[in-house]
Amino acid sequence: MAGIAVPLGLFCGANLDDPRVRDKGRQWKERTARIARFDHRGDEGSRVAPEVKGSFALIVRPTARLWTRHMGATMVRSTASGIQVAPTFGKQARLGTDPWSFAAPSADGVPFLLDMATTTVAAGRIRNKANEGLPTPDGWVLDREGRPSNDPLVAKEKGGFMTSLGGSPENSSYKGYGLAVMVNILASCLSGATLITDPEHTKKPVGQDIGHFFMAIDPAIFRGAGDFESDVASFLGALRATTPVDPAQPVMVAGDPQRKTAETRLRDGIPVGAGLLAQIRQIAQAAAAPWLLD
Numbered sequence: 001m002a003g004i005a006v007p008l009g010l011f012c013g014a015n016l017d018d019p020r021v022r023d024k025g026r027q028w029k030e031r032t033a034r035i036a037r038f039d040h041r042g043d044e045g046s047r048v049a050p051e052v053k054g055s056f057a058l059i060v061r062p063t064a065r066l067w068t069r070h071m072g073a074t075m076v077r078s079t080a081s082g083i084q085v086a087p088t089f090g091k092q093a094r095l096g097t098d099p100w101s102f103a104a105p106s107a108d109g110v111p112f113l114l115d116m117a118t119t120t121v122a123a124g125r126i127r128n129k130a131n132e133g134l135p136t137p138d139g140w141v142l143d144r145e146g147r148p149s150n151d152p153l154v155a156k157e158k159g160g161f162m163t164s165l166g167g168s169p170e171n172s173s174y175k176g177y178g179l180a181v182m183v184n185i186l187a188s189c190l191s192g193a194t195l196i197t198d199p200e201h202t203k204k205p206v207g208q209d210i211g212h213f214f215m216a217i218d219p220a221i222f223r224g225a226g227d228f229e230s231d232v233a234s235f236l237g238a239l240r241a242t243t244p245v246d247p248a249q250p251v252m253v254a255g256d257p258q259r260k261t262a263e264t265r266l267r268d269g270i271p272v273g274a275g276l277l278a279q280i281r282q283i284a285q286a287a288a289a290p291w292l293l294d
Contacts, residue, residue, distance in 0.1 A: 002021075083196055085119055086161040088169055088177045091146035093161055094197055097123055098183040103255075107226065107233040113255030118180040121162045126152045131275040139167030187211040 061251050087094040097117040104112045117123075121140055130152035143149045144159040148168070154160035165176025188195050193211025219228035242251040252260075272280075277293065284291050 008230050084162050088174045095180045098180040100183050106231050107229040118165050118176045120167045133275045186213040
């Protein structure tokens with residue numbers, strides 16, 4: 001693991017030679033960490049959400065929890081991942097789902113929490129379609145020639161690809177492609193982890209050498225106590241108050257759907273599709289383990 005903790009100012013539209021900017025940079029409480037020689041670290045959103053209090057965060061992937069717990073900061077995280085995606089206009093896999101996260105605290109205690117892949121959908125959603133023998137919607141999958149497909153096995157087993165966020169050049173897949181490149185630059189180039197485009201990247205003697213990047217920012221450097229959180233709450237509240245197309249489906253912001261789903265799962269349990277259940281049963285039988293899911 002390699003980490004850095006340095007004073008650094010981030011400014012948008014500012015003259016970096018301005019003395020006020022230089023002074024703010026000296027005061028700035030920002031911390032970044034980059035990690036190499038790592039493995040898959042699972043869901044990020046669940047790690048960031050409980051700790052985003054008085055801070056905001058950007059993750060270009062590992063654990064934001066350590067940063068937000070001690071700093072009360074906004075968090076950013078990103079992580080490079082396994083090859084599953086062809087660049088826009090290409091038909092050779094060069095990129096992964098390459099997820100990143102951003103979280104910001106809110107005065108109402110409900111943080112903004114964006115946790116997303118840079119592909120149209122997460123790999124697990126394609127796997128779920130394959131498990132249940134269902135087609136994928138348009139825009140999720142390309143075959144080995146780069147042509148649209150609705151067969152989930154094309155991406156899993158037949159040499160095809162997942163699509164970058166957007167699904168096609170006509171729908172701006174270059175934006176998802178660009179985000180994936182950003183993630184790899186921060187998580188791999190900056191950390192010294194093996195590049196996803198390195199032909200030897202799967203032959204490391206120990207682990208997968210996946211790179212990660214996190215950054216936590218203390219908003220108190222720029223705003224009075226509680227002002228940032230209050231503005232976040234006001235902004236998100238206005239978005240949620242937008243008149244919906246369907247009254248039964250209110251407008252939400254990032255993090256709301258996941259919190260709603262978590263409440264439902266805790267109350268009603270986690271649904272398991274028939275196809276996946278059959279696979280689990282086969283594993284249990286092969287291991288001579290008792291079946292407890294009926």
